[in-house]
Amino acid sequence: MTEAPPYPQKRTCPYEPPAGYREIGERGPVLKVTLFDGREAWMVTGYRESREILTHPNLSSQRTHPGFPIVAPRFRSQIARTLALIAMDPPVHDVYRRYLNPHFSLKSVRRMRPEIERIVAGFVDRIVEHGPPADLVPLLAVPLPSLVICRHLGVPYEDHDFFQDASGKVMLGTEEESATAAQDLFDYIDRLVAEQIKDPSDGLLGTLVRERVVTGDIGHDELVSIALVLLIAAHETTSSSLALGVITLLEHPEQLALLREDPDRLPGAVEELLRYIATTDLVATRVAKGDIEIAGHLIREGEGVLVSGTLANRDAAVHQRADELDVLREDSHHLTFGFGIHQCLGQNLARMELEVAFKELFTRIPGIRLAAPVGELPILGAGTVQRVLQLPVAW
Ligand code: HEM
Numbered sequence: 001m002t003e004a005p006p007y008p009q010k011r012t013c014p015y016e017p018p019a020g021y022r023e024i025g026e027r028g029p030v031l032k033v034t035l036f037d038g039r040e041a042w043m044v045t046g047y048r049e050s051r052e053i054l055t056h057p058n059l060s061s062q063r064t065h066p067g068f069p070i071v072a073p074r075f076r077s078q079i080a081r082t083l084a085l086i087a088m089d090p091p092v093h094d095v096y097r098r099y100l101n102p103h104f105s106l107k108s109v110r111r112m113r114p115e116i117e118r119i120v121a122g123f124v125d126r127i128v129e130h131g132p133p134a135d136l137v138p139l140l141a142v143p144l145p146s147l148v149i150c151r152h153l154g155v156p157y158e159d160h161d162f163f164q165d166a167s168g169k170v171m172l173g174t175e176e177e178s179a180t181a182a183q184d185l186f187d188y189i190d191r192l193v194a195e196q197i198k199d200p201s202d203g204l205l206g207t208l209v210r211e212r213v214v215t216g217d218i219g220h221d222e223l224v225s226i227a228l229v230l231l232i233a234a235h236e237t238t239s240s241s242l243a244l245g246v247i248t249l250l251e252h253p254e255q256l257a258l259l260r261e262d263p264d265r266l267p268g269a270v271e272e273l274l275r276y277i278a279t280t281d282l283v284a285t286r287v288a289k290g291d292i293e294i295a296g297h298l299i300r301e302g303e304g305v306l307v308s309g310t311l312a313n314r315d316a317a318v319h320q321r322a323d324e325l326d327v328l329r330e331d332s333h334h335l336t337f338g339f340g341i342h343q344c345l346g347q348n349l350a351r352m353e354l355e356v357a358f359k360e361l362f363t364r365i366p367g368i369r370l371a372a373p374v375g376e377l378p379i380l381g382a383g384t385v386q387r388v389l390q391l392p393v394a395w
Pocket of ligand 1: 349351
C-alpha cells in the first residue's frame with residue numbers, strides 16, 4: 001500500500017478531475033490523504049458514503065478544533081475558522097438556518113426571476129456591444145452573482161468592485177491576502193449593519209434587522225457574520241460554475257444543440273453540469289467529534305474528514321456513464337451543493353442564475369465559441385472553488 005496520496009491536486013482541464021484523482025477514487029470510497037501541511041485526513045469519495053457521513057451525528061464543522069483539517073494556508077485565518085453557519089454546529093447553526101431558509105426558498109427565489117432576467121439581459125447587451133473577442137469573466141461570470149446577491153441583501157452595488165475583489169481573495173488568495181480581505185469585508189459590513197439597524201432597507205439585511213435584531217434574537221455582531229458569509233459564499237461559487245458551465249457546453253456542441261432545440265431542457269442540464277463540473281471540488285471539511293465507522297474504516301474522534309464532490313459526482317456505483325456529460329440525464333443527483341444540515345443555503349438562487357444566464361447567452365449569441373484552446377484557459381484553485389481567470393469567446 002502506497003502512502004496517503006496528496007490532496008488537493010490541480011485540474012488541468014477546467015471540467016475534468018485532475019489525473020491524480022483517479023488513484024484516489026480507486027482507493028476509495030474512504031481513504032487517507034495527505035494535506036499541504038503534511039497532516040493526514042480521511043477522504044470520502046463514494047456518493048453513498050458521502051451522504052452517509054454528512055448526516056452522521058459525530059461529524060462537526062468546528063474549525064477551531066485542533067484536529068480540523070486545513071486544506072490550504074488561507075483557511076488558517078481566524079475569520080475563516082469562525083464563519084457563521086459554515087463553521088458552526090447545532091443548535092446555533094440550526095437556529096440561523098431557520099431564520100434564513102425562508103429567504104432562499106424556491107418560492108422566494110422564483111419571485112426574483114424577472115429581476116435576474118433583466119440583470120442578465122443587461123450584461124449580455126454589453127457583451128454584444130463589446131463585440132468579439134469578449135472575456136466572459138469580467139463581462140458576466142463575476143458581476144452577475146455579485147449584483148444579484150447585493151440586490152437581495154440590500155447592499156449598495158456601487159461597492160461591487162470591492163466585494164468581488166475581497167471575496168475572491170478570501171476564497172483564493174494567499175494566507176495573508178485572505179485574512180486582510182476578510183477583515184476589510186468584515187469592517188465594511190460592520191458599518192453597513194450599523195446603518196441598517198438605524199434605518200432598515202427593503203433588502204434581506206433590513207428584513208433581518210426588523211425580524212431578528214429588533215426582537216433581540218440576534219445582535220449586531222451576529223448579523224455582521226451572517227452577512228459576511230452570505231457575500232463570500234454567493235460570489236466565487238456561482239461565478240465559477242457559470243464560467244465552467246459555459247466552457248463545458250462549448251466543448252460539447254452536441255449537448256448544447258440539444259438545449260437549443262428545446263430550452264425546457266435547461267433546468268435538467270444545469271443539474272447535470274453541476275454534477276459534471278463539480279466546481280467546489282471539496283464539498284465538506286469536518287472533524288470527527290466521536291468515533292465513526294464507515295465502509296469498514298474506523299474514523300477516530302479528533303480526526304479530519306473531507307468529502308470529495310468531484311469524485312462522488314463521478315461515482316460509477318450510482319451514475320451510469322459517470323464520466324459522460326449528458327444533459328438529458330434524469331438522475332443527475334450530485335453533491336455539488338453538499339448534503340445534510342449544511343447543504344447550500346443559496347442553491348435555488350444559484351440554479352436560477354445559471355439557468356437564466358445560459359439561456360440568454362446561447363440564444364442571443366448563437367455563433368458563440370471559445371476564442372482560446374480550452375487547455376490554455378488559466379484556472380486557479382484546488383481543493384476549493386475552481387476559478388477560471390479568463391474566458392475569451394468569439395462569434
Ligand atoms: C453554484 C453555486 C454554489 C455552489 C457550488 C455552492 C456550494 C456550497 C456547498 C458545497 C456548501 C456546503 C458546505 C459544507 O457542507 O461545509 C454550501 C454552503 C453554503 N452556501 Fe453555497 N454554493 C453556491 C452558491 C451559493 C449562493 C448563491 C449562496 C448565497 C447565499 C450560497 C450560500 C451558502 C451558505 C450560506 C452556505 C452555508 C450553509 C450552512 O452551513 O448551513 N451558496 N454551498
